[in-house]
Amino acid sequence: MGLPKFARLKGVHEELSCNLYVANCGPAVGLTLDCIASAFSAYGTVKGVYPADESGCRVIVSYYDESSAQSALKALDKNPCHDLGGRFLHIRYSVERPPCQVRDPDTVQVSLKASEMNIPGIYLIHDFVSAQEEEQLLAAVDARPWHNLAKRRVQHYGYEFCYDIRNVNTQQKLGDLPSFVECIIEKIPLFRKLHEAADISLDQLTVNEYPAGVGLSPHIDTHSAFEGSIYSLSLSGSCIMEFRASVGDRYMNNSDYSSNYARKAIYLPPRSMLLLSGEGRYAWQHYIPHHKVDMVKDTVIRRGSRRVSFTFRKVRKGPCKCDYPQFCDSQQVKQEIGSY
Numbered sequence: 001m002g003l004p005k006f007a008r009l010k011g012v013h014e015e016l017s018c019n020l021y022v023a024n025c026g027p028a029v030g031l032t033l034d035c036i037a038s039a040f041s042a043y044g045t046v047k048g049v050y051p052a053d054e055s056g057c058r059v060i061v062s063y064y065d066e067s068s069a070q071s072a073l074k075a076l077d078k079n080p081c082h083d084l085g086g087r088f089l090h091i092r093y094s095v096e097r098p099p100c101q102v103r104d105p106d107t108v109q110v111s112l113k114a115s116e117m118n119i120p121g122i123y124l125i126h127d128f129v130s131a132q133e134e135e136q137l138l139a140a141v142d143a144r145p146w147h148n149l150a151k152r153r154v155q156h157y158g159y160e161f162c163y164d165i166r167n168v169n170t171q172q173k174l175g176d177l178p179s180f181v182e183c184i185i186e187k188i189p190l191f192r193k194l195h196e197a198a199d200i201s202l203d204q205l206t207v208n209e210y211p212a213g214v215g216l217s218p219h220i221d222t223h224s225a226f227e228g229s230i231y232s233l234s235l236s237g238s239c240i241m242e243f244r245a246s247v248g249d250r251y252m253n254n255s256d257y258s259s260n261y262a263r264k265a266i267y268l269p270p271r272s273m274l275l276l277s278g279e280g281r282y283a284w285q286h287y288i289p290h291h292k293v294d295m296v297k298d299t300v301i302r303r304g305s306r307r308v309s310f311t312f313r314k315v316r317k318g319p320c321k322c323d324y325p326q327f328c329d330s331q332q333v334k335q336e337i338g339s340y
């Protein structure tokens, strides 16, 4: 069952409602829904506290009667709330929207399994590495130098990925993949059960470290740079990864879209390995929204202080001859690839 959906009443203080839209309040600012309910229960019996959106810092507090909501609004709007660490709240009345209006064009249902997304070529295996391997992998990269990008840090092995040209210099090999990733590489054949062409001769690794709230812009990994299978292991923190394809493209069915894109999303827990191949690798942009919290099946999941991903690819030595020429730089047609 979905959450009740509410709309903020802009500037309408006199229109009473049992529901309050409360800004500057929520899991992203360190306040659990339970502690918010407890603070607001000083003004009447609280029916429920719900995230108002995916920001993690706006909630709906729902009372059984309007007089409780009115007392809470009078006492707490733009005043410090003692029970919530002296936080200043911004409060409006809110109304429950009828079910036909509930679709927020900015939100997308988050799948737990790749098969729920229904994008050909995308697979996810949970618990691909153990907690002990995760710890060792993090220690190994933390013992090596990081390169700072604007908002995240990276390391490259095998070949350097150059963000300005979105490609690798195939003439300049850095070396073999480091021995500490052997425990990952040896398990890649597990994907053969899901995808017959699981490529095991990977020779390029990019390690990304994202602080909480930092995501990744929409892009398709350059076709001419890498072969058809891209593996990405999530460590330490979780995130959601979204996928989008233009509505005009034939590589999508016509459900699940808002504005000009079909959009899908998947939850990537720590230690899970994602495979992008085929249509999902060549024709869908992937990206990580810049959120501190993710809404996954009505649960608010706070991002950890860091997420570290290991992305394994095989450098392409000739032109790409994929079946998706409109996204293919080797096939010289206008692309839609975006920046990393």
Ligand SMILES: O=C(O)CCC(=O)C(=O)O
Pocket: 206, 208, 216, 221, 232, 233, 286, 309, 311, 340
């Ligand atoms: O962090 C990730 O899981 C994905 C990284 C990625 O898409 C890339 O480096 O191209």
Ligand SMILES: [Fe+2]
Pocket: 219, 220, 221, 286
């Ligand atoms: Fe990518």
